[in-house]
Amino acid sequence: MRKPLLLLLAGLCLVHSSSIARVWTEAASGRKVDAEFVSSADGKVLVQMKGGGKVSIDLVRLAPEDRSYVEERVKSSAKPAAAAASKVEDFFEDTPKLKAEEIPASGEERPDLATVDAAIRNFMVEKGIGAVTFALSKNGKILHDRAFGWADPKLKEPLKPGVKMRVASMTKPVVMAAIKTLITDGKLKAEDLVFPLLELGQFQESKGCDERWQKVTIQNLLDHKGGWDRDVSGDFTGLTTQMCEMYDVKLNELTPEHMLRFGLTRKLDFAPGERYAYCNYGYIVLVRVIEKVSGQKFMDYLHATVAKTSGAESFSASASDARDRQAGEVWYSYHPEYTKPEVPLRFRTDARDGAGILACTAADYCRFLENYSVLGNQRKPGAKYRGSFAGSHPGVTAICSQRVDGINYAIICNRRGVGSTDWNGDLRKVVDAELEKVAAGL
Numbered sequence: 001m002r003k004p005l006l007l008l009l010a011g012l013c014l015v016h017s018s019s020i021a022r023v024w025t026e027a028a029s030g031r032k033v034d035a036e037f038v039s040s041a042d043g044k045v046l047v048q049m050k051g052g053g054k055v056s057i058d059l060v061r062l063a064p065e066d067r068s069y070v071e072e073r074v075k076s077s078a079k080p081a082a083a084a085a086s087k088v089e090d091f092f093e094d095t096p097k098l099k100a101e102e103i104p105a106s107g108e109e110r111p112d113l114a115t116v117d118a119a120i121r122n123f124m125v126e127k128g129i130g131a132v133t134f135a136l137s138k139n140g141k142i143l144h145d146r147a148f149g150w151a152d153p154k155l156k157e158p159l160k161p162g163v164k165m166r167v168a169s170m171t172k173p174v175v176m177a178a179i180k181t182l183i184t185d186g187k188l189k190a191e192d193l194v195f196p197l198l199e200l201g202q203f204q205e206s207k208g209c210d211e212r213w214q215k216v217t218i219q220n221l222l223d224h225k226g227g228w229d230r231d232v233s234g235d236f237t238g239l240t241t242q243m244c245e246m247y248d249v250k251l252n253e254l255t256p257e258h259m260l261r262f263g264l265t266r267k268l269d270f271a272p273g274e275r276y277a278y279c280n281y282g283y284i285v286l287v288r289v290i291e292k293v294s295g296q297k298f299m300d301y302l303h304a305t306v307a308k309t310s311g312a313e314s315f316s317a318s319a320s321d322a323r324d325r326q327a328g329e330v331w332y333s334y335h336p337e338y339t340k341p342e343v344p345l346r347f348r349t350d351a352r353d354g355a356g357i358l359a360c361t362a363a364d365y366c367r368f369l370e371n372y373s374v375l376g377n378q379r380k381p382g383a384k385y386r387g388s389f390a391g392s393h394p395g396v397t398a399i400c401s402q403r404v405d406g407i408n409y410a411i412i413c414n415r416r417g418v419g420s421t422d423w424n425g426d427l428r429k430v431v432d433a434e435l436e437k438v439a440a441g442l
Contacts, residue, residue, distance in 0.1 A: 025063040027205050027265040040070045060242035063208045064267050095128040104158035107146035115434045131159050131414040135362035138406045145363045153331050164329040164359045165412040166318045167398045168391025171358035172283050176376025177306045188293050190219040205264035216272045221282035227268035229277035237280045240348050254351040259284050283354035310371045312364035317357045320349045332395030333415035347394045365410035390424040392416050397423040
């Protein structure tokens with residue numbers, strides 16, 4: 001069991017040093033201790049107890065005002081090398097060199113979409129992708145539903161249409177649709193304040209948290225204007241190791257509530273509503289809102305509303321570890337796909353639910369697009385819609401599109417580039433180029 005900060009500091013042998021004394025607070029427990037700042041690096045702060053020696057503390061364990069204090073202390077003296085964040089890479093097994101003509105394809109062919117299918121196969125060869133599903137719809141009908149590649153990482157069994165695949169951030173339009181269903185039903189307002197709605201004051205982490213949190217609205221979260229900017233302070237939903245240390249849980253025990261509470265310890269980067277900054281955390285919070293207002297688990301509410309309206313029966317929650325996934329979900333080219341509980345994946349899809357937990361068939365995502373815009377609004381008969389969205393996280397490259405000619409498509413791949421979203425744009429470019437040539441005849 002990890003020791004509380006106060007006990008940890010009190011049990012150390014102390015060595016004298018000179019600095020500025022202050023009272024430090026542990027975010028999770030509220031415990032306080034007098035100590036002096038010495039230095040900070042690599043997500044830790046070195047402090048010195050009053051009257052004696054030094055100890056290193058993880059910054060994430062401290063209250064927001066303490067972390068802000070540390071940031072100010074190191075700003076003026078930080079070396080350029082220290083400012084650069086270490087690169088975090090995806091780890092995946094290399095797929096053997098593929099040849100387009102050797103990649104199996106399942107599902108009924110359409111001669112008028114043969115060049116689009118070929119573009120997908122060529123993309124798989126270029127990027128080393130082992131499994132892709134592609135569906136296209138128009139006027140409420142699925143016109144094309146195909147699978148390319150293999151159903152197993154040994155590349156032995158051909159993939160079939162109807163397999164579920166993670167869509168990563170393409171979960172967010174579905175979350176938007178669920179929130180707007182609550183608004184339409186009069187159970188929620190876009191201007192509602194999130195902090196009191198979720199009763200966040202009940203958590204110890206809220207004591208001393210950024211006061212601007214109190215002004216965050218539902219609309220702010222929907223619009224990615226909540227106040228968190230990953231380009232400024234990083235995407236803290238990926239700090240799973242720090243969260244586990246703070247809450248004394250194992251990786252596979254980390255929950256969305258841990259994510260929610262951890263976010264209360266983070267300083268906002270701008271005033272809510274001031275500007276746009278893409279934010280995964282906001283959508284994890286929105287799922288908490290859905291559950292609070294509806295009184296149902298997220299997936300239960302989703303199936304009773306958005307999925308039912310769309311006829312998208314395959315919508316499900318993907319598990320981080322292969323051993324926990326539901327039947328019918330694909331493998332992911334993300335190493336390691338561990339099946340042993342003692343070696344869980346660091347990327348916790350389960351805990352980041354609103355940011356990217358959804359898995360479904362490509363055809364069902366098209367059914368969703370037939371009924372809702374990518375902004376989560378229910379589509380009106382005869383109205384024209386144009387929009388696109390993409391998803392990218394370890395083991396996933398996914399894109400979707402709604403065109404003014406009524407065509408919708410969804411393409412989901414079981415691999416992405418190393419820590420990059422570049423593949424989303426690359427895939428969209430090659431697919432759109434070929435689709436544009438044949439769209440008028442569909």
